[in-house]
Amino acid sequence: MKLPIVAYGDPVLRKKAEEIEEDYPNLKQLIDDMFETMYGAHGVGLAAPQIGLSIRLFVIDGSPFAEDDEDGEGDATLKDFKKVFINPIIVEESGEKWGFSEGCLSIPDISEEVMRPSNVVINYLDENFEEQEISLSGLAARIVQHEYDHIDGKLFTDKLGPLKKAMLKGKLDSISKGMVRVGYKMRFPNQKKGR
Template sequence: MKLPIIAYGDPVLRKKTEEIDADYPNLKQLIDDMFDTMYAARGVGLAAPQIGLPIRLFVIDASPFAEDDEYSEGNASLNEFKKVLINPIIVEETGEKWAFSEGCLSIPDINEDVMRPRNVVINYLDENFEEVEVELSGLAARIVQHEYDHIEGKLFVDKLGPLKKAMLKGKLDAISKGMVQVDYKMKFPTRKKKR
């Protein structure tokens, strides 16, 4: 089932999230719904706060970037980088910071260069609650870092300089009011009607 994506300005996007356990209600359905929602919006990652849930969970499918990069887990293609990350913890971020244009399903029509470290080590539970620790680099690391920020109550626009933030303020305010055209369901903080 496709769920509405929460738009910029909603307080849930700024909450530090809570860990969950294997007894979390309807977790398998929630994960399936998150993938359905992400695919419908043509995203590569979706964090639980983006559908209104302040829990430490996000899903990733980096296959749209398959031609652009490889990730370090067995040097496989991003085509195979589809993951469910429950209660993740970034253990380490290393390497030179590099810029890449990021966007966000909660902040449609805004893409900006964001600097992030090239490598990340992340520890998490998969959908079977098996512990995994993996080192990622390049776009795989970046996607994980972006989604991890969501469960920490941070957004990619927080990483921009003051001048860039000031230039985007009008667009961000418009998004929070629902004054944006998207082809997926969204829920806007200052508007009751769903689209």
């Protein structure tokens, strides 16, 4: 089932999310719904806070970047990069910071260059609650870092400079009020009723 994605301005996006136990209610269904919601919105990652749940869970499928189009600069490591991350912990971030234009399903129609370290080591539980640890680099690392920020109550716009943030303020306020067109279901925190 496709779930509504919470828009910028909702307090749930600013909370540090809680860890979950293996007996979390309907976890398998939730994971399936998160993948369906992410695919329906043409995303490559979706964190639980983005659907209104303040829990440490996110899903990723980087394959759209693997096929990355006409310029032939696809990332082959992303071809089979479909994973569920439960209670993840970033063990290490390393390497030179590099810029890439990031967007977010909770902040539609805005994408900005964000600097992030090129490598990450992350420890997490998979959908079977088995412990995993992987080292990632490039776009795979970036996708994980972006989603990990969500479960820590951070957004990619937090990483922008003061001038860029000031320039985006009006657009961000409009998003929180529902004054944006999107091709997927959203929940807007400051939308006036009757619109």
